[in-house]
Amino acid sequence: MADLHPYRTHTCNQLRKEDAGKTVRLSGWMFRLRDHGGILFVDLRDHYGITQIVVHPSRSFFGLVEKAHLESVITVTGEVKLRDPETINPDLPTGEIEIEANELVMESASAVTPIYIPDEKADESEEMRLKYRFLDLRREKLHKNIMLRSQVIRFLREQMWAKGFNEFQTPILTASSPEGARDYLVPSRIHRGQFYALPQAPQMFKQLLMVSGFDRYFQIAPCFRDEAARADRSPGEFYQLDIEMSYATQDEIFAVVEDVVSATFRKFSTWTCNAAPWPRIKYRDAMMVYGSDKPDLRNPLKWFDMSDFFRRANFKAFAACVEHGGLVKGLLVKGIVGVETRTWFDKREAFVKENGGKGLGYISWTRDGELKGPIAKFLSPEQLEEMKSLAKMEPGDCLFFMAADPDECHRLSGLVRTNIADNMTNDVREHGCYKFCWIVDFPFFEKDPETGKIIFSHNPFSMPQGGLKALNEMPPLDIVAYQYDVVCNGIELSSGAIRNHLPEVMYKAFEIAGYTKDVVEQKFGALHSAFQFGAPPHGGIAPGVDRMVMLLADTANIREVIAFPMNQKAQDLMMNAPNFVTEQQLRELHIKIRGTDGETRVP
RNA sequence: GGGCUCAUCGUUCAUCGGUUAGGACCUCGGACUGUCGAUCCGAAGAGGGGAGUUCGAUUCUCCCUGAGCCCGCCA
Numbered sequence: 001m002a003d004l005h006p007y008r009t010h011t012c013n014q015l016r017k018e019d020a021g022k023t024v025r026l027s028g029w030m031f032r033l034r035d036h037g038g039i040l041f042v043d044l045r046d047h048y049g050i051t052q053i054v055v056h057p058s059r060s061f062f063g064l065v066e067k068a069h070l071e072s073v074i075t076v077t078g079e080v081k082l083r084d085p086e087t088i089n090p091d092l093p094t095g096e097i098e099i100e101a102n103e104l105v106m107e108s109a110s111a112v113t114p115i116y117i118p119d120e121k122a123d124e125s126e127e128m129r130l131k132y133r134f135l136d137l138r139r140e141k142l143h144k145n146i147m148l149r150s151q152v153i154r155f156l157r158e159q160m161w162a163k164g165f166n167e168f169q170t171p172i173l174t175a176s177s178p179e180g181a182r183d184y185l186v187p188s189r190i191h192r193g194q195f196y197a198l199p200q201a202p203q204m205f206k207q208l209l210m211v212s213g214f215d216r217y218f219q220i221a222p223c224f225r226d227e228a229a230r231a232d233r234s235p236g237e238f239y240q241l242d243i244e245m246s247y248a249t250q251d252e253i254f255a256v257v258e259d260v261v262s263a264t265f266r267k268f269s270t271w272t273c274n275a276a277p278w279p280r281i282k283y284r285d286a287m288m289v290y291g292s293d294k295p296d297l298r299n300p301l302k303w304f305d306m307s308d309f310f311r312r313a314n315f316k317a318f319a320a321c322v323e324h325g326g327l328v329k330g331l332l333v334k335g336i337v338g339v340e341t342r343t344w345f346d347k348r349e350a351f352v353k354e355n356g357g358k359g360l361g362y363i364s365w366t367r368d369g370e371l372k373g374p375i376a377k378f379l380s381p382e383q384l385e386e387m388k389s390l391a392k393m394e395p396g397d398c399l400f401f402m403a404a405d406p407d408e409c410h411r412l413s414g415l416v417r418t419n420i421a422d423n424m425t426n427d428v429r430e431h432g433c434y435k436f437c438w439i440v441d442f443p444f445f446e447k448d449p450e451t452g453k454i455i456f457s458h459n460p461f462s463m464p465q466g467g468l469k470a471l472n473e474m475p476p477l478d479i480v481a482y483q484y485d486v487v488c489n490g491i492e493l494s495s496g497a498i499r500n501h502l503p504e505v506m507y508k509a510f511e512i513a514g515y516t517k518d519v520v521e522q523k524f525g526a527l528h529s530a531f532q533f534g535a536p537p538h539g540g541i542a543p544g545v546d547r548m549v550m551l552l553a554d555t556a557n558i559r560e561v562i563a564f565p566m567n568q569k570a571q572d573l574m575m576n577a578p579n580f581v582t583e584q585q586l587r588e589l590h591i592k593i594r595g596t597d598g599e600t601r602v603p
Numbered sequence: 604g605g606g607c608u609c610a611u612c613g614u615u616c617a618u619c620g621g622u623u624a625g626g627a628c629c630u631c632g633g634a635c636u637g638u639c640g641a642u643c644c645g646a647a648g649a650g651g652g653g654a655g656u657u658c659g660a661u662u663c664u665c666c667c668u669g670a671g672c673c674c675g676c677c678a
Contacts, residue, residue, distance in 0.1 A: 036636055036641075039636040041638050087638075087639085095639090112629070114614075116614070124614060125615095181678075225677060228676060230673080231672070231673090462678095
């Protein structure tokens with residue numbers, strides 16, 4: 001046996017009945033132990049699988065194994081034996097054999113683990129799981145998620161290379177960027193009082209690579225933003241499949257993403273995907289129909305504009321709303337009258353009020369032909385008839401109404417659309433599918449609700465449709481940009497734009513948003529400078545890697561697809577980051593901590 | 604910055620203001636030569652911190668601390 005590899009000749013998912021009789025060596029963790037007094041069974045686990053080890057009482061190491069804690073790492077040498085037919089375990093790929101241990105080495109004894117690894121359904125606090133992440137990652141579910149992530153990233157890379165894209169690295173220590181999210185700052189030791197920033201995205205670098213003539217760029221790019229986390233938003237840092245293309249039209253960029261993302265979802269999930277080209281929904285239509293710029297298209301419910309109808313109808317509350325610039329929308333829900341109870345309808349209305357709305361009107365067409373509901377009595381028989389044909393209503397259907405200022409109306413209608421679908425007795429949503437769509441034509445500018453100022457609504461790098469002419473001639477709020485998102489099942493997967501590579505257009509756009517030429521040249525110095533020397537028209541996009549894997553793993557929490565995530569407060573509980581540093585370190589960085597409770601604490 | 608929910612053995616979940624604070628898993632001890640979430644017997648092990656209400660608080664109230672989710676934020 002001296003010629004065997006010191007740790008293993010096979011993995012724990014390799015041996016089959018054909019291997020019977022071989023002398024083998026396996027290493028792994030003691031996953032489970034079944035102690036029958038006279039005989040021990042150890043489920044030996046490694047990355048690949050599980051193999052049963054049998055330890056007979058005559059062996060010198062019998063006592064060692066019997067007393068060992070689970071999760072200890074051992075190396076076992078022994079003979080592959082066929083199991084008796086009645087002891088075959090059909091649940092294990094290696095279930096037809098077992099290893100009869102002749103030698104055993106305790107490589108690394110484990111203490112009692114704070115979480116019990118075999119219990120996949122255990123529901124420890126996330127705090128506990130994050131603190132002992134290296135243990136949680138041993139569990140099959142999480143281990144698989146991280147492997148899925150690894151394979152997805154590999155596949156994304158392969159596809160990008162195959163499409164002629166080149167992979168580049170861009171700096172991690174860079175300059176603080178104007179606009180956008182809060183930067184993570186890194187103090188400079190050499191330059192007193194100056195700071196680097198971690199990139200929120202390699203946005204300017206990838207554009208500069210286009211100016212440098214590299215034509216097609218991609219990177220699995222780390223992005224850092226010092227903003228609050230959510231269940232679907234990783235705190236601090238996340239990864240994007242960052243893409244930029246020279247001389248590309250919006251349609252060409254869409255085609256690349258449709259190809260790459262579709263292929264990825266088809267490869268790594270059994271769920272169906274809607275075929276490319278994906279629906280392209282204008283931002284304004286998305287807000288009108290779905291009340292959201294990230295609609296879940298598995299939900300078939302759609303709002304439509306009834307402002308014109310209610311302007312003419314003699315229901316004063318809605319007519320007044322429309323007169324004052326508001327919006328009235330209708331949502332037809334088929335076949336729920338007589339299915340859902342009065343309480344159900346009351347709950348929908350209560351939901352709207354909880355979310356700041358005035359209420360939720362509706363008219364039900366009962367199975368015996370009556371039109372009922374809080375609003376029905378305000379409409380004349382002719383108007384009710386018009387409403388029915390407008391909404392394509394049938395007996396058993398209910399028409400909901402939302403009336404408010406446009407922004408508020410969209411917001412509430414989006415919430416209601418989801419709330420109704422979530423609570424219907426007969427679920428109308430599709431399941432087991434990924435529904436992709438493009439949201440296009442985002443507004444270039446919007447009005448700051450607090451100051452009333454015109455501000456960039458998405459990002460100042462994108463090209464306004466109509467170019468300089470539009471900026472000069474159109475009301476700013478009517479201008480749309482070559483700015484687009486990919487949305488899948490209600491999750492924003494990706495965001496991108498055809499860039500603005502023309503200095504004059506930059507100046508004008510920033511002027512409308514209240515910035516002078518100087519500011520443009522100062523804040524976007526490199527980009528502005530680069531555009532003076534021949535810049536190719538270019539555009540790009542950046543699908544979120546974490547979110548793609550999250551959808552593929554069918555988990556609601558993005559931390560389930562990140563090996564070492566931070567908690568919602570952007571703390572790494574395992575590494576204890578962030579943490580205090582020594583006075584010496586602070587001195588080198590010319591930093592003094594402000595305030596009373598933030599005194600420098602030396603660990 | 605704000606809102607909601609939560610905090611009990613190592614873990615997880617119970618417990619009407621009066622209980623020897625209970626179960627499951629883990630742990631420890633014992634039995635057991637074919638199990639595979641082994642089984643059986645036994646044992647150990649808990650109210651985050653601080654105020655208050657009360658004859659009496661794990662339970663009610665407030666503050667602090669910590670956690671999760673949401674809003675703001677995330678061009």
